[in-house]
Amino acid sequence: MSVMTWPNDQPLFDRFVVLEWRGMQIGRPAGIAAQIFFGVLLALNLTTGLAATAEKEREAARWLERMMTAVRALNYQGTFIYLHDNQLESIRVVHAVEDGQIREHLISLNGAPREVIRDKRSITCVRPESQQISIDKRPPSNKFLDLLPQDLDKLTPHYAFRTLGTARIAGHQSKVVAIIPRDDYRYGYRFYLDQESALPLKSDLMDEQGQALEQTMFTSLEIGVAEWNIDESNKQRGITIRKSDLPRSEIESDRPQWHFESLPAGFVVTSRSRVPDTANGGVIDHYVLSDGLASLSIFIEAAGEGGALEGASRLGAINAWGGRRADHQITAVGEVPAITLLSVVEAMRYNAAESP
Known part of the structure; x- marks a missing residue:
């Protein structure tokens, strides 16, 4: 048996055989010693690359943790723009924290006048043009x-x-941090965090192709200030107040009529509730599913004669x-990709034998 050998005086790097890999020419040494050398070098590069990636993950996580603390603990006020579905809104916000409780006052600066006041107990919507105030007593x-x-x-x-x-952004230096989905079942986020406070100055909701679906950006911002000036005289100006305090019966102890099989990875049912259907006299079952960041709702009611949503629909990121x-009308809605909604609907199973 003959063995092919390389001359001893031939330089190691002259012993390359040329390979084609994804349209690029790379060299590979034919000698065993060189193969070992380059294998070790590749392993070292991979280890270094993985360590660098892990450190970037940790750095980004630290910034996100600071952001969560900032939005829940800091007073601030300013004006931001909200871009969605080819519409641009300008909104004034006052965010106050007292004894660990958050209150927010948002005022629309373009279009029809609107105000929203949120606290731990309710959401109050004020529409001066229609002379109405609506109060939702459910926790926001x-x-x-x-x-x-x-x-x-x-x-x-x-x-x-x-x-x-x-x-x-808005006269502040910011750190840009991204939350990138590992599959197509969820959207991503890009945050621009104030270098000093970590408060989000801008946020982008990104679709599967990395394009912005929604954007929120401060144009002016004061951190540490929250001037809470709420007009309490609406009742004296003849404005109608409408309260919404829909009773909800928790059904955690009851046997659910529906269950889900083979949901998209990470999504679980986080809540179930039942609300009266005031229009038809029945009830509507409401399921919320989430992966911890993305969420969607499933509404289930008795099938009617028509007028309900049929097929897919989209409005911006929603x-x-x-x-x-199973003779029920299903409506699924959420700030998730369409494939996620369809996968969740396909995972629904009706527990006919357990139904009353």
């Missing part, structure tokens, strides 16, 4: 800037965290789907 789900769960580790199986440099399952 505060999503303005306060988006993330307390435990970021719960998000890491489905999202990656990255720092993306710096930018200047997708919706309507249709019938």
